[in-house]
Amino acid sequence: xxxIRIKDLPPPHGGKIVERIVRDPQMARRLMEKCxxxxxxxxxxxxxxxxxxxxxxxxxxCYGFFSPVEGSMTKAELESxxxxxxxxxxxxxxxxxxxxxxxxxFKRLGVGPGDWLLLxxxxxxxxxxxxxxxxxINPQDIAIRTFGTPEKNPEVVKVxxxxxxxxxxxxxSLNPIILAGKYTIINEPKLRPPFNRFWYPPKKAxxxxxxxxxxxxxxxxxxxxxxxxxxxxxxxxxxxxxxxxCDGIVVNAIIGAKRIGDFPDEAIVxxxxxxxxxxxxKPERHMVTITLWDMRYGNPIESLLHAVIRQNMGISWHxxxxxxxxxxxxxxxxxxxxxxxxxxxxxxxxxxxxxxPGGFYIRPQxxxxxxxxxxxxxxxxxxxxxxxxxxSRYSGSFIRGLLNEGVTPPxxxxxxxxxxxxxxxxxxxxxxxNNEKYLKEREEKLEVDLPHMDMPEHLKKKIV
Amino acid sequence: MAKYFGIIIDEKRMTAIKGTSLEExxxxxxxxxxxxxxxxxxxxxxxxVIDQFSKARFDARGFIEETPAAFKRLVFKxxxxxxxxxxxxxxxxxEEIPTIKDEIEKEDRELPVPDIDISxxxxxxxxxxxxPIE
Numbered sequence: 361x362x363x364i365r366i367k368d369l370p371p372p373h374g375g376k377i378v379e380r381i382v383r384d385p386q387m388a389r390r391l392m393e394k395c396x397x398x399x400x401x402x403x404x405x406x407x408x409x410x411x412x413x414x415x416x417x418x419x420x421x422c423y424g425f426f427s428p429v430e431g432s433m434t435k436a437e438l439e440s441x442x443x444x445x446x447x448x449x450x451x452x453x454x455x456x457x458x459x460x461x462x463x464x465x466f467k468r469l470g471v472g473p474g475d476w477l478l479l480x481x482x483x484x485x486x487x488x489x490x491x492x493x494x495x496x497i498n499p500q501d502i503a504i505r506t507f508g509t510p511e512k513n514p515e516v517v518k519v520x521x522x523x524x525x526x527x528x529x530x531x532x533s534l535n536p537i538i539l540a541g542k543y544t545i546i547n548e549p550k551l552r553p554p555f556n557r558f559w560y561p562p563k564k565a566x567x568x569x570x571x572x573x574x575x576x577x578x579x580x581x582x583x584x585x586x587x588x589x590x591x592x593x594x595x596x597x598x599x600x601x602x603x604x605x606c607d608g609i610v611v612n613a614i615i616g617a618k619r620i621g622d623f624p625d626e627a628i629v630x631x632x633x634x635x636x637x638x639x640x641x642k643p644e645r646h647m648v649t650i651t652l653w654d655m656r657y658g659n660p661i662e663s664l665l666h667a668v669i670r671q672n673m674g675i676s677w678h679x680x681x682x683x684x685x686x687x688x689x690x691x692x693x694x695x696x697x698x699x700x701x702x703x704x705x706x707x708x709x710x711x712x713x714x715x716x717p718g719g720f721y722i723r724p725q726x727x728x729x730x731x732x733x734x735x736x737x738x739x740x741x742x743x744x745x746x747x748x749x750x751x752s753r754y755s756g757s758f759i760r761g762l763l764n765e766g767v768t769p770p771x772x773x774x775x776x777x778x779x780x781x782x783x784x785x786x787x788x789x790x791x792x793x794n795n796e797k798y799l800k801e802r803e804e805k806l807e808v809d810l811p812h813m814d815m816p817e818h819l820k821k822k823i824v
Numbered sequence: 825m826a827k828y829f830g831i832i833i834d835e836k837r838m839t840a841i842k843g844t845s846l847e848e849x850x851x852x853x854x855x856x857x858x859x860x861x862x863x864x865x866x867x868x869x870x871x872x873v874i875d876q877f878s879k880a881r882f883d884a885r886g887f888i889e890e891t892p893a894a895f896k897r898l899v900f901k902x903x904x905x906x907x908x909x910x911x912x913x914x915x916x917x918x919e920e921i922p923t924i925k926d927e928i929e930k931e932d933r934e935l936p937v938p939d940i941d942i943s944x945x946x947x948x949x950x951x952x953x954x955x956p957i958e
Contacts (some may be wrong), residue, residue, distance in 0.1 A: 494908030524878075556956040564957060621879040621890060634945065636953060643953040683884050693884050734855030752853040754925070757881065758830070762858075765893045767832055768938065770857035780942040787937050795932055 366575050369566055369674035370721040374428025374451045374819050377562045377672060380544045381422055382638035385813070388546035391488055395478040398823040399461065401486070403803045405807045406529040409620070409796055410803040415481050416616050417457055419808075422476040422487065422545045423561035425651050425669045431542035432471050437494045438538075442505045444708040445664065450718040454664035456502060459489055459534035459543075466494075468824045477539065486808035487545050502813065503531030506656055507690070513706040516660060516695035518811035525687055526619040527656030546607065549808035557613060558629050560649040565610075565673040568647070572606035578677040578725065579670040580687060582613045583655055585623050585631040585782055589730040589754035591640060592739035597679040598645075599726045609823045610647050610675055612666075615807060616654035621760065622794050625807075627785035631778045638777040650672070652807065657687035660699040664713060670721040681727050700724035729753065733774050763792050785810060827870030828887045829914055831900050833859040840900075844907050861903070865911045875912060876921060877928075893935075894927035 382388050402439035403410035415576060420426050428451055433441065440448050447453045461469070471477055477489045507528060508517045521528040526688050551559045580594050598606040611632045623631075629648055636643035651669050656662055663678075669676060670678055684696035692698065701724070703709035703716070712728040713719045733740040733751040745751055750782045754773070762769050769779055833850050833888070838859070841847050850859050865873075870888050874880045879890045899917045906913055921928075 557952055557954045657927060688881055732854050753885050753887055755883040757883040761889055770859045770936040772854040777945050780945040783938055783940060784942050792935060
């Protein structure tokens with residue numbers, strides 16, 4: 361008789377976890393000697409507001425979250441991703457990962473294929489880019505092709521993307537010159553509180569799961585302070601497993617420059633943590649983790665990146681809800697679930713992403729919706745409860761509206777302790793949501809600090 | 825498809841509509857933890873509201889959300905004046921947006937912090953279960 365128990369964590373996407381980090385200072389020094397210029401990493405702006413910082417992508421590549429991607433994509437790789445959502449190696453990957461510079465900076469750098477470029481962050485050496493290829497892009501073309509159009513992707517794209525969409529703006533704001541090649545971090549950044557206690561790159565996450573004895577783990581994607589509907593989703597979705605429910609529920613928060621009006625990341629991670637500190641989910645079963653990434657809000661496309669990240673972390677199932685990682689009504693509200701139940705041929709998936717060559721081991725747990733039903737006396741699942749007119753549906757926008765008006769969300773919406781975490785960061789930052797001031801200050805501070813590292817003499821006059 | 829504009833009715837607002845036909849249209853949500861009035865509008869009018877504010881959008885329920893609190897106060901004021909739960913209320917409010925421009929701009933920079941005791945969660949956070957890993 362077949363043993364149906366799951367005894368191991370899933371393999372990394374692409375077969376092995378990328379880890380491109382040099383921890384030996386002598387080796388770092390030798391690598392810097394080979395560099396011919398220095399580039400200070402700068403954020404990309406849209407209408408004066410920072411919306412992306414490539415350092416987050418470098419971190420996610422080098423720590424293996426995006427395995428098997430190893431760096432900024434070549435032109436051929438970029439085309440493969442945009443046309444088929446596949447790397448040249450055949451592994452599924454959804455988004456362009458690019459190191460972009462302005463024409464002016466490119467001229468000043470004076471580098472080309474074969475050169476190594478030292479990348480500085482916050483004034484300190486951070487990483488090296490081994491330049492393999494230099495090419496030009498049309499940022500708006502990349503933006504349109506990344507997210508799709510109603511004409512080319514009629515299965516799920518309802519209206520054309522425009523400048524109300526943060527992810528679209530991220531690609532539109534790219535600089536036109538791409539330096540393609542592998543990244544290597546040579547000066548390991550230190551995560552700042554509160555993010556440091558949630559930093560579990562794939563290798564560490566897998567070690568932690570093994571230490572806890574977990575083999576069945578389910579992921580919860582978040583960009584939000586958890587309301588009671590999210591909590592119900594996490595608990596109920598985790599009933600999937602092998603001979604018992606999942607050992608672990610892993611919340612993975614996307615940390616980066618998000619849209620104005622979202623909650624600040626500090627509040628998001630601590631509010632999720634509060635669910636176990638206040639005893640709503642046992643901490644032995646619940647872990648909060650982060651990934652550095654400036655969210656693209658790409659609904660089905662973003663869900664593919666989530667699968668890459670979480671499978672690399674050692675997670676076997678992924679919760680996909682209504683409006684997954686979405687913003688506005690560009691996509692069908694169930695676009696992600698369409699992708700993960702039957703595929704979206706126009707995006708390169710004539711079958712779900714776990715059933716195509718180069719696809720995933722991770723499996724979807726497509727969840728319709730939880731709502732609050734006073735008649736059922738529970739956070740009811742929409743496929744169970746029929747009490748129309750009695751139940752109340754959750755809406756993150758509605759809850760943010762309550763806070764805006766000074767209304768305390770009742771415990772049916774937020775656990776009191778979770779709301780207090782929101783208030784804590786409201787006091788600390790002076791505002792409950794991301795606004796221009798927060799996003800600008802955040803980009804100055806970032807989530808990391810870097811130890812001091814001396815640069816070789818020959819580079820000190822070649823800083824751009 | 826119709827769109828909706830919800831207005832939360834707290835005690836103060838309930839007093840303002842007491843005895844009017846609006847009072848009986850107040851509906852409980854989240855098991856009575858909150859109360860609200862809902863104005864149903866056309867897609868076109870809904871979009872017109874959305875277009876006024878950079879953060880505003882339709883949520884998955886078809887509600888117009890993330891409009892400034894100052895606008896919601898204005899809509900409620902018009903509601904009390906017109907004593908009627910129809911799209912005209914939103915149309916009137918749209919006409920008067922210039923009168924609340926300063927309030928809206930201020931809202932983007934500051935919102936008063938709720939005066940509540942958070943010492944219990946600060947205590948819980950002193951001993952986090954997840955510690956930074958080296």
